[in-house]
Amino acid sequence: MPRAVSAEDARPSAGVNVEAEEISKPTAAPVRAAAAPVPLTEQSDGQLLDGLRGGSESHFNELYRRYFQRIYSFVYTRMRNHADAEEVVQETFTAVYRSFESYRGTSSLLSWIYGIAKNTLNNSLRRARTEGQRLEALRPEALRPASSFGDCTPEEHLNLRRYTEAVSEQLESMSEWQCEIFVMRHLENMSIKEISRRTDRSSDSVRSSLYRVKRLLFETADLSPAGSRPRGGASWGETDPDREKPAGTSRLRGAQQS
Amino acid sequence: MSESDWQAIFDDPMGFDPDELREFLAADMMDVPVDPVFREELRKRLWDMVRKRYGGDG
Numbered sequence: 001m002p003r004a005v006s007a008e009d010a011r012p013s014a015g016v017n018v019e020a021e022e023i024s025k026p027t028a029a030p031v032r033a034a035a036a037p038v039p040l041t042e043q044s045d046g047q048l049l050d051g052l053r054g055g056s057e058s059h060f061n062e063l064y065r066r067y068f069q070r071i072y073s074f075v076y077t078r079m080r081n082h083a084d085a086e087e088v089v090q091e092t093f094t095a096v097y098r099s100f101e102s103y104r105g106t107s108s109l110l111s112w113i114y115g116i117a118k119n120t121l122n123n124s125l126r127r128a129r130t131e132g133q134r135l136e137a138l139r140p141e142a143l144r145p146a147s148s149f150g151d152c153t154p155e156e157h158l159n160l161r162r163y164t165e166a167v168s169e170q171l172e173s174m175s176e177w178q179c180e181i182f183v184m185r186h187l188e189n190m191s192i193k194e195i196s197r198r199t200d201r202s203s204d205s206v207r208s209s210l211y212r213v214k215r216l217l218f219e220t221a222d223l224s225p226a227g228s229r230p231r232g233g234a235s236w237g238e239t240d241p242d243r244e245k246p247a248g249t250s251r252l253r254g255a256q257q258s
Numbered sequence: 259m260s261e262s263d264w265q266a267i268f269d270d271p272m273g274f275d276p277d278e279l280r281e282f283l284a285a286d287m288m289d290v291p292v293d294p295v296f297r298e299e300l301r302k303r304l305w306d307m308v309r310k311r312y313g314g315d316g
Contacts, residue, residue, distance in 0.1 A: 052312070060304075060305055077285040
């Protein structure tokens with residue numbers, strides 16, 4: 001897609017070699033073609049957005065660089081926890097980058113992004129309050145299947161497959177390290193301390209990540225078609241080699257092999 | 259994220275008061291450390307999203 005030209009592009013820019021322009025002028029008409037491009041760090045948000053919409057990775061990178069630390073700092077000062085802050089920052093930027101089409105430029109990009117960060121943060125705090133209560137009440141037995149896979153009826157098999165596909169989709173939305181931590185804890189049965197040591201992250205960060213994955217699985221169960229959730233939830237902690245692996249959990253399988 | 263949560267993100271995204279703005283600007287002055295792996299992973303994921311939507315350099 002060709003890069004759209006904004007009104008700001010027409011402004012005289014710093015760093016233009018005026019003398020060179022004058023020398024190369026063939027006629028009295030003003031020549032802009034020889035103007036050096038404005039460095040990205042000096043471009044306005046509008047110019048960077050235009051570049052991004054034109055598919056320029058350097059414009060995208062500059063915009064990301066400009067806002068990432070500001071949003072992260074803001075979120076962290078509210079949450080005081082890097083794992084939770086990362087989650088909110090991830091949600092914020094995903095929402096921002098999915099919604100650039102709806103940004104009309106009636107306010108500064110900074111206030112628009114900040115508003116989205118603030119709302120995402122409030123959402124997250126609200127969810128944590130309600131879901132924290134649910135998770136507190138959860139007992140480990142609840143994650144065990146009511147019967148072995150061999151005893152499943154065809155309908156239960158189908159429901160399980162749908163459920164694991166939905167879970168797989170959710171896993172795709174997580175970062176690699178979140179998946180790895182989940183695998184270490186629930187498939188390799190490692191302690192929080194050991195995971196913390198191996199991943200070079202704090203125990204607090206590991207716990208928060210596990211909590212988030214657990215929550216994702218809950219959301220998946222809630223959103224999956226009625227009856228598609230396996231009885232009692234799926235247990236991936238068993239090690240029966242003949243047991244059918246959940247379909248579509250490629251990232252989990254990859255992590256297991258590593 | 260539920261549909262209502264998604265909508266809530268865009269509830270009056272420009273609506274913040276001076277105190278909130280001050281809080282944001284104060285955070286801006288803090289030197290909060292960030293996990294570089296997280297920063298880079300998120301950058302890659304977002305760029306992938308942008309590239310799919312608008313086409314890209316590479």
